[in-house]
Amino acid sequence: MLTYKVFAVAGAGNIGVFIVEELLKLQAVGKIDALVVLTRSTSSPTIARLALLSPAPIFEEVDYTNPTSITQALSKHHVDAVISTLGHAGGALDAQPGLAEAARKAGVRLFVPSEFGNPTEHLTAGMLGQKGTFQGRLREMGLPSAMFYTGPFADLIFEGYLEWDVKQGKVEAGADGNVHVSYTARRDVARYLAYVLTTLPAKEIEWRTFRIEGDRKTFNQIFADYEERTGRKLNPKYRSKEELEQTLKENPKHFSSMLQYSWISHGGTVGEPDQLDNKLYADWNPIKVVDILTEI
Ligand SMILES: NC(=O)c1ccc[n+]([C@@H]2O[C@H](COP(=O)([O-])OP(=O)(O)OC[C@H]3O[C@@H](n4cnc5c(N)ncnc54)[C@H](OP(=O)(O)O)[C@@H]3O)[C@@H](O)[C@H]2O)c1
Structure with a gap:
């Protein structure tokens, strides 16, 4: 069974550090040989x-x-597998085509x-269009790829990007608060990615899209779950x-x-419930939104 033994993570930032940590845990138990951080x-x-x-990663400037x-x-x-976690800040995503071409040559x-995040495969415009367009570029290059759709990061979105207190x-919620959204915490994204990339054979990973979610909730469900758990009243703005x-x-x-x-x-959401790939990692057990909000 062909698997990946040496990994590189490009850009250890918001999500990248979690992926580095989870892959190093697998190195500690011998599931991978080395991890390079670019x-x-x-x-x-x-x-x-x-x-x-x-173990520590190998750093390469x-x-x-x-x-x-x-x-x-x-x-x-x-290196067998490169995981790009370059972000929007500083226009870092612009570096992805060069990174991929360099990876192919290596x-x-x-x-x-x-x-x-959420699916981008059909997007060509806007902030996320860059991601959708790049998927086409990878296909043209013939560089086997695997996409991870996770929804917003449950541990970052609420008090961070959505500005809740x-x-x-x-x-806050958009419209009537009844739209379903997929959420996954960064630690769970990283655990899942590290698990499938070191467990499934390469032929089941190449050109595949993994759709995962730790939780799927409408905003109204989130508000109700929180109020029920804490006994505290929220004051939603729609x-x-x-x-x-x-x-x-x-x-x-x-x-x-x-976002709203x-x-x-x-x-x-990352897809329809029957499209989810959560089941590939039977013991995944990701954290729920209400557990995160009550820890804040
Ligand atoms: N679902 C969500 O809620 C959510 C939230 C945030 C991000 N994301 C997604 O996750 C992916 C990674 O985003 P992120 O927020 O983790 O990335 P990030 O923290 O903004 O950046 C990751 C790393 O990129 C490197 N980098 C390379 N060139 C850079 C440049 N010109 N300016 C700044 N940094 C540069 C930096 O590492 P070095 O300094 O070591 O080179 C940086 O730490 C993106 O696709 C983003 O859309 C999703």
Whole structure:
């Protein structure tokens, strides 16, 4: 059974650090041989923290504007699989085509593009269009890839991107709050990805899309679950489609409005329940939204 033994994670940030940690746990028990972290600079606090782990990753400084530096770093360690966790900040996602081309030249057998959200395969425009377009590029390159759709990160979205203040009862929903959204916490995304990439044979991973969710809830269900669990009352603000449109007209980058608008317009799940790949990891047991909100 052909599997992957040497991994590289490009860009250890919001999601990347969790993936690095989970893969290192598998290295500790002999399921993988080595993990390389590609970074622009080894002098960051994140890299310093990861260097203290045991086993620790191998760090390789790369220049994303110089793909040869990436090919050399990957070839040196005989990397089998590259996981891109480059983000939107600083235009890092622009570096993905060069990263993939460098990986192909280095003989990498699997490329996981930086998805980790809702499906993008049919998108060509907007912030997420870049991800959808890049999937086509990977197919043209013939570089086997695997996509992970996870929905919003349950441990980051509410008090982060959605700007809630749960303890103060300040929560928001788009429209009538009845749209279903998939959520997965970063630790669970990383555990799942590390598990399937080290367990399934390569032929069951290549060109595959994994659709996973730790929880699937409407905002009204989330509010009810929270109130029932804590006995505390929330004060939801419902923002109509017209109101969200008005906000986005005034400020097209207003992130919480972008998210709510997208969910009420196109849905917020990773797919239909029968399309989910949660079952591939029988012991996954991801955390539920209500458990996260009551920990805040
Ligand atoms: N579902 C969700 O709720 C959710 C939330 C956040 C992100 N995401 C998705 O997850 C993926 C990764 O996003 P992220 O937020 O984890 O990424 P991030 O933290 O913004 O960036 C990851 C790493 O990219 C590297 N990088 C390379 N070039 C860079 C540049 N020019 N500017 C800034 N950083 C650069 C940095 O590592 P070095 O400094 O070591 O080079 C950085 O730590 C994206 O596809 C994003 O859309 C999903």
